[in-house]
Ligand SMILES: Cc1cc2nc3c(=O)[nH]c(=O)nc-3n(C[C@H](O)[C@H](O)[C@H](O)COP(=O)(O)O)c2cc1C
Ligand code: SF4
């Protein structure tokens with residue numbers, strides 16, 4: 379995959395090739411690719427002259443640095459107590475039905491991945507979810523379906 | 534104890550601030566004068582631990598080194614806390630200005646904002662505000678602020694884990710001492726402050742220490758930004774004077790059926806209705822980084838505790854055994870009691886385990902699990918069993 383190689387190289391050129399720049403580079407790859415493939419991880423290790431194990435060990439520490447294939451849009455629903463109290467389970471159910479996948483899975487067309495996440499700082503407007511970087515709050519079942527349908531149709 | 538009446542304050546978000554002018558005025562003072570103002574104000578850190586901010590700056594400034602750093606902790610991961618996002622969104626200049634004053638006092642040329650990954654959407658606006666700020670302060674100080682993103686790890690809010698993360702490593706807390714004032718980011722003397730702390734430091738430069746000091750109590754000076762959520766008709770962000778009794782808080786924010794308030798998030802304490810009156814919000818009573826979660830009588834406190842324990846189990850960095858295994862065992866334990874597989878007295882053993890975690894864990898995460906565990910199990914024992 380020469381594309382990933384080029385991406386890693388350009389990120390290393392931009393941020394530098396020191397250990398301190400590792401997270402920037404991994405974050406940059408995830409921003410483009412939504413996850414860190416084995417190829418990407420080895421490529422980062424090569425560019426930064428580190429062992430692949432070190433790169434992998436660092437990446438797996440961080441929830442947002444996924445090492446499993448993810449869809450173009452990663453949907454993360456908050457599971458922490460306030461969102462739980464406000465009905466996050468119904469939201470998850472609605473999204474599972476609408477995307478026809480379970481939590482943790484990715485749609486066949488690789489467009490959506492459905493995940494849970496811990497408190498993301500919108501507890502006063504729960505239930506809340508992130509789609510990539512965008513936060514959606516005060517969710518109801520209808521609203522969640524409306525949002526996801528819009529992504530399905532228009533993005 | 535002295536109790537304060539609940540009082541709304543308008544310092545942090547007040548839009549009266551000509552940051553450049555205030556910085557100019559502040560920079561005409563000596564570093565000692567600025568530190569003395571901070572000490573005089575009584576400002577303590579708003580990120581949880583409550584260390585006097587003036588002392589932190591003073592120790593860092595006094596540490597011999599060729600380089601020092603100031604870091605703004607915007608990792609805001611404590612469940613129920615969302616005020617730092619609002620501060621960065623609404624008054625970013627005040628945060629930058631607080632960092633600039635700190636930079637002058639400690640002699641830092643570089644500052645960093647460590648922003649949690651969940652707040653990435655703030656980046657474009659923050660960058661814009663930062664460009665303008667850098668341009669505005671060119672004539673005053675040689676100081677640059679960079680933004681570093683987190684990637685979804687609560688533990689990276691712990692200061693030494695945050696440094697590790699900034700150095701491109703796994704966010705595993707370090708042994709202490711040495712403290713950040715001696716060896717922080719890149720092992721250089723570092724001031725790390727919460728977003729809100731930096732703004733208050735700047736407000737103290739703007740208004741003088743008295744305006745801050747006359748608020749609050751002798752142990753908890755000033756005001757604080759609270760994040761209110763749960764069973765309340767008016768969830769949101771409120772700046773309140775410190776030192777009020779919790780029953781006043783509930784009168785204002787409760788829904789008339791309040792059963793308990795979780796003060797300080799998952800790492801904090803659960804206060805039941807019968808103890809609201811005697812509980813003071815502040816460092817002399819129950820401290821909080823701002824998280825206030827209200828539960829009414831329809832809520833199962835077993836579910837609340839279970840949810841917190843799952844949170845800790847997942848966010849534990851796994852570096853030390855008491856925390857890694859302890860969190861798992863506490864979950865298994867309360868599940869077993871609930872299902873009747875273990876007798877109710879087993880709860881005593883679990884309480885002991887949480888006490889051991891408090892003593893033997895390496896960092897604040899493992900050490901604070903006992904706070905919510907013992908306060909929920911202690912006050913709602915029946916709910917754990919039936
Ligand atoms: C597990 C854990 C998570 C923490 N998360 C944060 C955080 O998100 N934001 C924060 O300001 N402080 C957090 N802290 C406290 C910091 O370690 C540190 O004490 C604080 O940033 C110091 O700033 P202050 O003196 O202004 O309060 C956390 C501590 C622990 C143990
Ligand atoms: S107490 Fe928990 S989070 Fe802290 S160092 Fe130990 S395992 Fe990691």
Ligand code: FES
Nearest residue numbers: 456461497500501
């Ligand atoms: S509990 Fe869901 S955003 Fe905080």
